[in-house]
Structures are given as C-alpha cells and as structure tokens.
Amino acid sequence: AQTVTQSQPEMSVQEAETVTxxxxxxxxxxxxxxxxxxxxxxxxxxxxIRQEAYKQQNATExxxxxxxxxxxxxxxxxxxxxxLGDAAxxxxxxxxxxxxxxxxxxxxxxxxxx
Amino acid sequence: EAEVAQSPRYKITxxxxxxxxxxxxxxxxxxxxxxxxxLGQGPELLVQFQDESVVDDSQLPKDRxxxxxxxxxxxxxxxxxxxxxxxxxYLCASSHRTSDVTDTQYFGPGTRLTVL
Numbered sequence: 166a167q168t169v170t171q172s173q174p175e176m177s178v179q180e181a182e183t184v185t186x187x188x189x190x191x192x193x194x195x196x197x198x199x200x201x202x203x204x205x206x207x208x209x210x211x212x213x214i215r216q217e218a219y220k221q222q223n224a225t226e227x228x229x230x231x232x233x234x235x236x237x238x239x240x241x242x243x244x245x246x247x248x249l250g251d252a253a254x255x256x257x258x259x260x261x262x263x264x265x266x267x268x269x270x271x272x273x274x275x276x277x278x279x
Numbered sequence: 280e281a282e283v284a285q286s287p288r289y290k291i292t293x294x295x296x297x298x299x300x301x302x303x304x305x306x307x308x309x310x311x312x313x314x315x316x317x318l319g320q321g322p323e324l325l326v327q328f329q330d331e332s333v334v335d336d337s338q339l340p341k342d343r344x345x346x347x348x349x350x351x352x353x354x355x356x357x358x359x360x361x362x363x364x365x366x367x368x369y370l371c372a373s374s375h376r377t378s379d380v381t382d383t384q385y386f387g388p389g390t391r392l393t394v395l
Contacts (some may be wrong), residue, residue, distance in 0.1 A: 202386075208388065209283070210386040211386070265374065266335060267312075267314075267322070269322050276288055
C-alpha cells in the first residue's frame with residue numbers, strides 16, 4: 166500500500182525559532198509530487214509548499230523550505246522564524262502521475278509559544 | 280480571492296437519518312474532490328469528479344453514500360442512513376484541471392458531521 170508517515174503527532178517551537186516536521190512516504194511510482202498542507206483551527210486547509218519528485222532542488226516558499234531525500238523517501242518541512250500564525254496541523258501528502266487524488270499522512274500539530 | 284464554499288458547516292443527526300452536504304467549487308475548476316477526515320487522521324478521498332463524471336469512487340461506501348455533480352459545477356454528497364462511524368469532517372476541494380497533477384487543490388472549510 167502507498168502510505169505517508171508523520172511520526173511526530175505534536176511539536177512545539179518558540180516564536181522566531183526554527184522547527185522541522187518529518188515525513189516519510191512509500192510509493193512504487195516514479196512520477197509523483199509531494200506537498201505540505203496547513204490546517205489552522207476551524208479554518209480550511211491551505212497549501213504551504215510542493216515538490217516535484219523529478220526535481221533535485223529543494224522547494225522554498227519564504228520561511229518554508231523542504232529537505233527532499235528521494236532515495237530515503239523523506240520529505241521534511243522546515244519553518245524558519247516561526248510566528249504565532251504558524252500554529253496549525255500540518256499534513257504531508259503526495260499524488261502520483263497516474264492520479265490526482267492526494268494521499269495524506271496523519272498530521273503533526275504545531276504549537277508556537279512566546 | 281475565490282474560495283470553495285461548503286454548507287452546512289456543522290450537522291448533528293441521529294443514526295439512520297439522511298444527511299446531505301453541498302459544495303460549490305471555485306469558478307472554472309473542472310475537478311472536484313470529496314474527502315473524509317476522521318478525528319486524528321488525515322483526509323481520505325471518497326470521490327473525485329472531472330466535470331460531471333466520476334473519475335474515482337473506489338473508497339465511497341456505495342451502500343449508503345452517493346455523490347453527484349449534475350451540471351459539472353456544484354456537488355452534493357449524501358449519506359443514507361447515517362451511522363455512528365460516519366462522524367467526521369467532510370472536506371470538498373477543487374482544482375483547475377486533471378491534466379496537470381501538480382495543480383493545486385483548494386479546500387473548503389468542511390462540514391463537521393456528528394452522528395448520535
């Protein structure tokens with residue numbers, strides 16, 4: 166079965182510090198795309214960042230960056246200069262070249278403290 | 280900024296009753312998804328539409344769930360009869376097209392269903 170594993174149910178970071186959320190995945194496809202989605206409390210899920218598997222360069226979006234290790238099937242998210250508004254559930258997900266549906270992990274709840 | 284609309288936001292029902300959820304995707308988005316998110320888990324796809332056609336409903340419990348997108352715009356997801364295990368958040372998402380699997384999926388706020 167194709168799966169996504171997020172081994173950290175909860176993480177905490179102080180404001181302005183850096184935190185890394187872990188994700189591993191398992192797919193037999195060679196063509197796939199990886200995503201991090203953020204789900205704030207009582208608000209809709211939004212895309213944070215995405216990575217095409219065929220690209221070696223790690224994606225970055227402002228304070229968010231990924232560490233994509235294709236051989237290890239690892240896709241971690243680094244949040245720099247954490248802000249209170251970063252507090253949310255973060256989901257790692259992927260989609261393959263043969264289907265556009267997203268397969269999600271179980272999520273990591275991120276707390277940001279003062 | 281255009282958003283995916285869903286209603287109702289919250290629904291409480293008793294088991295064996297029928298419930299229906301509505302989703303209006305972003306204008307022009309051909310692909311519509313219904314996901315179910317059980318508490319403490321990530322969303323799982325129930326059904327995917329391309330325009331008015333079902334592309335994937337392999338995880339939809341067809342004995343009690345039905346979904347339609349008659350004119351290829353808004354969509355309705357129905358459960359009849361509801362069971363206790365159906366309590367979850369039902370999320371609708373849309374994307375512009377399926378020819379590009381990297382196309383971003385935009386999610387609505389969800390409908391939280393509680394079955395008593």
